[in-house]
Structures are given as C-alpha cells and as structure tokens.
Amino acid sequence: MLKKFADYLVFNLMSLKPETHLGEATNFFVYDTIKVFFLLSVIIFFVAIIRSYFPPEKTKRILSRKQQYIGNVFAALLGIVTPFCSCSAIPLFIGFVESGVPLGVTFSFLVSSPMINEVALVLLLGLFGWKIAFTYVGTGLVIAIISGIVIGKLKMEKYVQDYVYQVKVGDVEIVNQSFHEKIEYARDYMLGLLRKIWPYILVGIGIGGFIHGYVPSNFLVKYAGPGNPFAVPVAVLIGVPLYSNAAGTIPIVQALMGKGMPIGTVLAFMMAVTALSFPEAVILKNVLKMRLLLLFFGIVALAIVGVGYLFNAIL
Amino acid sequence: MKIEVLGMGCTNCNKLYQNAVEAVRLSGKEAEVVKVEDIQKIMSYGVMSTPALVIDGVVKVKGKVPKVEEIKELIK
Numbered sequence: 001m002l003k004k005f006a007d008y009l010v011f012n013l014m015s016l017k018p019e020t021h022l023g024e025a026t027n028f029f030v031y032d033t034i035k036v037f038f039l040l041s042v043i044i045f046f047v048a049i050i051r052s053y054f055p056p057e058k059t060k061r062i063l064s065r066k067q068q069y070i071g072n073v074f075a076a077l078l079g080i081v082t083p084f085c086s087c088s089a090i091p092l093f094i095g096f097v098e099s100g101v102p103l104g105v106t107f108s109f110l111v112s113s114p115m116i117n118e119v120a121l122v123l124l125l126g127l128f129g130w131k132i133a134f135t136y137v138g139t140g141l142v143i144a145i146i147s148g149i150v151i152g153k154l155k156m157e158k159y160v161q162d163y164v165y166q167v168k169v170g171d172v173e174i175v176n177q178s179f180h181e182k183i184e185y186a187r188d189y190m191l192g193l194l195r196k197i198w199p200y201i202l203v204g205i206g207i208g209g210f211i212h213g214y215v216p217s218n219f220l221v222k223y224a225g226p227g228n229p230f231a232v233p234v235a236v237l238i239g240v241p242l243y244s245n246a247a248g249t250i251p252i253v254q255a256l257m258g259k260g261m262p263i264g265t266v267l268a269f270m271m272a273v274t275a276l277s278f279p280e281a282v283i284l285k286n287v288l289k290m291r292l293l294l295l296f297f298g299i300v301a302l303a304i305v306g307v308g309y310l311f312n313a314i315l
Numbered sequence: 316m317k318i319e320v321l322g323m324g325c326t327n328c329n330k331l332y333q334n335a336v337e338a339v340r341l342s343g344k345e346a347e348v349v350k351v352e353d354i355q356k357i358m359s360y361g362v363m364s365t366p367a368l369v370i371d372g373v374v375k376v377k378g379k380v381p382k383v384e385e386i387k388e389l390i391k
Contacts, residue, residue, distance in 0.1 A: 170358070171361050172374050
C-alpha cells in the first residue's frame with residue numbers, strides 16, 4: 001500500500017518517469033521516509049514502555065547475583081532493554097562494579113547496550129527486513145557475550161580507575177510508575193528522540209535515494225566485494241568516527257548494499273557505528289585506565305571484523 | 316529548599332538545570348538550585364542514570380529531563 005502511495009505521489013502527482021534516475025531516487029526517498037518514520041514512532045513507543053520496566057537499578061540488582069557466563073548472557077540481553085545513554089555510562093559502570101557485578105559481565109552490558117539500540121533496530125527492520133535485523137541482533141549478542149567473557153578471563157580489575165572502588169553508592173528506591181506515567185514517558189521519549197534524529201534520517205535517506213538512483217548497480221562489488229580482504233576492516237575504521245549515528249548511516253548502507261556491498265561488510269560497518277564511538281571512549285576513560293580501554297575497544301573491533309568476514313564467507 | 320541537579324555536564328543535565336531554575340522563578344519559592352558534577356557525590360544518591368533531580372536530599376527524578384511544569388509540582 002505504501003509502495004503504491006509512493007509510486008502515485010512521485011510518478012503521477014510529480015509526474016516523474018519511473019525509469020529515470022530522478023524518478024527512481026525520488027520514489028526511493030518518499031517510500032523509505034514514510035515507512036521509516038511510521039515504524040520509528042510505533043516501535044520506539046513500545047520499546048520505551050518495555051524499558052520502563054527495566055530501570056538500570058533493577059538490572060544491576062539482577063546482574064549482581066549472577067556468576068560469569070550466565071551473567072554475561074543476562075547482561076547482553078538486559079543491555080537491549082535497559083535504557084542507556086553514553087552520558088550515563090559512568091554512574092552506570094560504577095553502580096555495577098560497586099554492587100559486585102563481575103567486570104566481564106559489566107562489559108557484556110556495555111557492548112550490547114549501545115549496539116542493539118531501538119533506532120538501529122527499527123531502521124534495520126524497515127530497510128533491510130527482519131532476516132538481517134535478527135542476524136544483527138543475534139551476532140551483536142554473541143559479540144557482547146564473548147567480549148565480556150574474554151575481558152573477565154583476563155583479570156583486568158586493576159585497570160579500573162582506583163577511585164571507582166572507593167565510591168559509596170547510596171540506596172535509592174525504585175519508584176514504580178503507574179501505567180499512565182509509563183505511557184506518558186514513552187510518548188515523551190519517542191517525541192524527544194524523533195526530534196533529535198529526524199534531520200539525520202532525512203539526510204541519510206536522501207543520500208541513499210541518490211545512490212539508489214544514480215550509482216550504477218554492482219559499482220561497489222569491485223571495491224567492497226568479498227574479493228577485497230581489506231573491505232571489512234576499512235568499513236569498521238570508517239564506522240568509528242560516525243558516533244553511533246545509526247539514524248543517518250543505516251539508510252546509506254542499505255543503498256550501498258543494493259550496489260554490491262556484501263552483507264558481512266554491511267553488518268560490520270553498522271556494528272562499528274553503533275558499538276565503537278569516540279565520545280563513549282572519552283567518557284569511559286574516566287573509569288577505565290588506558291590499557292583496559294584499549295583492550296575493550298580492541299576486542300570488540302576484532303569481533304566485529306570477524307563477524308564481517310564470517311558473513312561474507314558463508315552468505 | 317535545596318534543589319540539586321545531578322549530572323556530569325551533558326546536554327540533558329544543562330537542560331534540566333535550566334528547567335529547574337525556571338520552575339523556581341515561576342513558583343516564586345525561595346530555593347537554591349545547584350549543579351552536582353562530582354561523581355562521588357552523584358553516586359552517593361544511588362543514581363545510575365543521569366540527569367537526576369534531588370530536592371532536599373531526596374531523589375525525585377532520574378534518567379530524564381522533567382518539564383518546567385513537572386518540577387513546579389515537585390517543589391510545591
């Protein structure tokens with residue numbers, strides 16, 4: 001139905017020709033924009049409601065009773081539903097460590113939480129379909145669990161900034177919101193998020209539409225195809241400075257995939273965008289000594305590159 | 316009355332601070348609004364998501380930016 005509407009709008013009302021570059025690009029832009037904003041509004045609203053049941057204080061309480069391995073699995077899963085913003089990363093980290101959550105388990109959370117975020121999820125579902133969206137979530141969880149276990153095994157506790165262990169965390173009661181308050185919170189959260197990301201999405205879809213209409217298909221096979229062993233690490237390097245801006249990058253990546261960028265490279269790139277970010281590194285420097293910070297980013301980056309190669313090889 | 320805004324200098328923390336100042340001004344109450352940026356102090360309130368709003372030592376809001384109206388209700 002949406003497709004028909006976009007076709008009608010672009011080809012009839014705007015009288016652009018379907019087989020022209022401009023027609024193709026505009027049609028792509030209109031269709032994707034409507035679809036993405038519709039999905040964003042609905043899904044973010046429901047995700048916000050689910051999240052209101054998992055405040056970080058509760059997640060902390062659950063994780064502080066878990067051992068390694070099972071704790072890593074729980075942490076990665078809870079990372080999806082616990083609201084997280086990099087500005088809260090420090091209190092969250094200290095809160096976890098102080099309450100006895102093992103370091104490796106804490107890191108599983110720190111990997112999965114930004115990587116599997118609602119905006120990325122919506123855009124993946126809307127633009128790539130559920131198969132790729134689920135592959136992304138599944139491999140994201142695996143990376144979070146494994147990175148956490150590895151960091152746990154390496155006994156890095158002494159590379160946490162010393163003051164972290166001295167902080168006394170006060171008790172705060174978890175206030176139970178009424179259902180009405182949850183709805184209100186979800187609505188505000190959705191509107192606030194949309195207000196923040198809509199320009200990036202429009203620009204992203206705009207560039208995507210341009211690529212879709214003007215760049216010859218298979219253009220990227222030569223540069224980013226499975227034949228080029230450097231494509232995956234280069235994609236990861238490009239992804240790091242994009243600051244978790246999934247909103248702007250995912251529509252572009254979707255268009256690139258249509259031009260021959262293979263799925264492994266696509267996944268690796270998106271994971272680098274969401275999970276590895278400079279601002280987050282700067283913030284985490286407050287609680288981690290350099291060695292642990294580098295190790296953390298190194299392990300996650302390696303795992304992401306590994307995922308890229310794996311999917312390029314098997315699909 | 317003492318109103319504390321907990322947060323380590325992020326955009327949302329500044330927004331919350333401004334909202335709190337505005338709420339105090341509109342309500343005409345005598346209240347001191349201060350920013351708390353020291354992590355030890357923030358953690359002593361048990362808060363894990365910033366920004367947070369503390370009124371007379373009690374955590375009232377955390378992890379979101381309440382509107383001016385909401386803060387006015389809280390300080391009434």
